[in-house]
Amino acid sequence: MYLAVLLLQEGVSVQVLEQRVNRSGHSRAIGVHPPALESLAKAGIAEAMTREGIRITHGEARSAGRRVARLDFAAASARYPFVLTLPQVRTEQLLEQRLHALDPGALVRAARVDAVTDSGAAVRVHGTGGGGPFTVDASLLVAADGARSSIRSALETRWSARELPDTYLMGDYPDGTGDGPLAVLYLEPEGIVESFPLPGGLRRWVVHTDALEQDPTAVHLAELVRRRTGHRLDSAGNSMLSAFGVRIGRAHRLVSGRTVLIGDAAHQISPIGGQGMNLGWLDAAALAPIIADSLRGLPAGGALRDFERRRRRDAAVASAQAQLNMVLGRPLPAGMMALRNAGLERMFQVPALGGVVARRFSMQ
Template sequence: MTGKPAADVDVAVVGGGPVGLALAILLLQSGASVRVLERRTVRSSHSRAIGIHPPGLAALEGTGVTEQLTREGVQIRHGEARSRERDLVSLRFSNTSTRYPYVLALPQERTEHVLEDRLRALDPRALRRGWTVTSLADDGAGVTLEGTSGGEPVRLRASWVVAADGARSALRTMLGAGARGRRLKDSYLMGDFPDTTGDGPVGVLYLEPEGIVESFPLPGGKRRWVVHTRTLHADADAKDLARLVRQRTGRDIDAAGHTMLSAFSVNTTLVRELVHGRTVLIGDAAHEVSPIGGQGMTLGWLDAAELAPLLAAGLRGEDISSELGQFTRRRRRAAQIASAQAQLNMALGRPLPAGVMQARNLVLASFFQSRRLGDAVARRFTMQ
């Protein structure tokens, strides 16, 4: 009688973004053998995600990179909502967490760099770039992945596979994983510019009739600006973004000094089942939420922190089927809460007639005079 083929590796992680890298580190530290299969041959320098919430920093503690990230990032301990230059609401994050009383701002490119360095220190062979997975086959004892690398066919067999390959997950499609998703009506234009505001390490929201303008500090004397637009401005340039910021807020920003520009619309996706045999979906592959509020990366790290010990137990021969079912229920619930929060954030930033906006802003300002209420909102904003 012919047995099932032996696995080449304990866990194959498809996707070498921040979530896949963090999971691989946690698994390597548990004693598992891991390969991270990443389609990109080089890391993208186009950073959308910048916010790391306190639960994300806590989830990363097990990887050993939290201290370096907090040293390099900007610690946003205070947030403000304004209308033009009139202060409306002030939020303090000092009461949201005892360990991390702030939101950490650090470009995703740098976060990935730190995680990749840690991964390579544990196993220089773990990350395989230029690997495109084209098929997977699960025989109950393991999963065989086939694909291409450098134009040549490649094959890898793993005891477990984790799909961390993003919102347009190829593995999710191969698995036929049922997902509920939709495109929302909101569009945004964002970019990184030299910080000439004098606001320091403060996050600012401008609640204006034509739509919200968000402003967040970044390392290196830069600041990210995000502007709500009525339609997708796919062909916009830095001068267009600077013009919109000036029109709505009165702020002048240096268009010539910009280092990143992106226009995007908003999609949401939630997979019904995260576990398919010996393949598990995490991060954006399992639940895409609006980037407004910066919750997506933290959600993925929380997935990874919960999944890693389960897979380690499974590799030791323990039956983890019940625990994986609970994992799906908990992570879906967390994604639903984050998505609802993000959609509330977006609703707050949509255009309104000037008179209606002014009345709404006055109500908000009155509402947040309660420090207790402000602290509760700050905890929710930071995913506490």
């Protein structure tokens, strides 16, 4: 939807084929980093997002009840000196409203893509919708259909993926911490606990677990948080609960003829650190001007090769950062945890190093 908005603003005719009939209410992604906000401003929704979301200007790492380190995001961006939290479902609503304002017919729901044919001069998409089979002809096709991309499979694009050993339990609860708009990482021997403020007086909690929870409950997650941090959560007020593992992957080719892969269809990274959704937006922002120029008759071959090289590089950097975040959150014996935390504390006493880490965490 974001890419469609950018292209419509450039006068390009678009159609968004969405398999779901209704938007999912299950909101995992909440963090919007400064580079993504800069890009979303071009689509006309950043102002509404920042008005509704929580602006996190600082983050803290704590362990055994004391502060180990503090991150300041204020210097990360002149225009957006914070990381924004806003539930994904609301971000999608704002994007859809903007898309509808530009072209009420651009978004087509209940449209499943079954096959793609590239003639060299155009792309033909074959699918099934509410009214039966359909065919769409287009100059270009962009596949943003997730890590299990059926279009990527149809193109026979090589996909390298692997499971990581980390598992997590995540949920949203009424915020009784008193931490306000502060993000907190609890570095504890049993594993990390992450805590992020959300609009509506809520706070998201993410706990590293020993194994994937098969039947998670809000009571169990609250108990894990209490044991590791001392905070008592209101289980009756839980509004979202999810257990998940981590799988990373990458496509070996992003551009195939007249089809381009973006987002999780191109590169799947760990959700820890909240970079995947932002990475997809930045893919779209980089691709939109290339598409607009190519449809005006300008040669796109070199620009697409540069796009592919840069997006693969940026995805590799984001994936490495996410995996580092996971390493820091794994369980450690108490003695080793104390030594590691002492090293972090000394490191963050150097302002320049703290600034580098803050910029890296916010995708600068």
